[in-house]
Amino acid sequence: DVKVTQSSRYLVKRTGEKVFLECVQDMDHENMFWYRQDPGLGLRLIYFSYDVKMKEKGDIPEGYSVSREKKERFSLILESASTNQTSMYLCASSLGGNTNYGYTFGSGTRLTVV
């Protein structure tokens, strides 16, 4: 079964810490995405990547950065975590070219910043 795996289901970090959220897919997908999900706001796109070493800002990139050194791995980095970054983070991947196959999502990482 093809998968998108997020390394942690639950994470608690302190304000000011540097936080890494890891996502790995085994489907040889070109495209990878990071979303955050908050009640009443739906899914908001943070960053996405269409190829290795390439990244593009989504709708809410402030306070985040990403890294894609290998095709299967897409990391989200919180340079200095703040309490307003407490959220559910979802990683997704898709085949390149167009969206007709949709996205495959990971199970999510619920991050709490204290």
Added chain:
Amino acid sequence: AQSVTQLDSQVPVFEEAPVELRCNYSSSVSVYLFWYVQYPNQGLQLLLKYLSGSTLVKGINGFEAEFNKSQTSFHLRKPSVHISDTAEYFCAVSDRQGGSEKLVFGKGTKLTVNP
């Protein structure tokens, strides 16, 4: 750019009743449309999609959706719901901008099925 409106943030229904979750998108240009389901503390799972052809699309778990181009709608329906259908449902539309294509998601509808 495309946008998606899910008209109801919460829908409570009784078990075995029919349900319709409404979704409208902003542009009538050629689009792909999707419904995803999210069970508590899980990621999103594809329920069904419309790419072309028949306007009535059948998905998993007995759900179906109808594409209506003139009304720019893609409403999700199930004739008889179960307790296990309690989840959040997201509608999404493809959006092509600047040579790249992404999905744009609605804010979600929480379906609660009561016994």
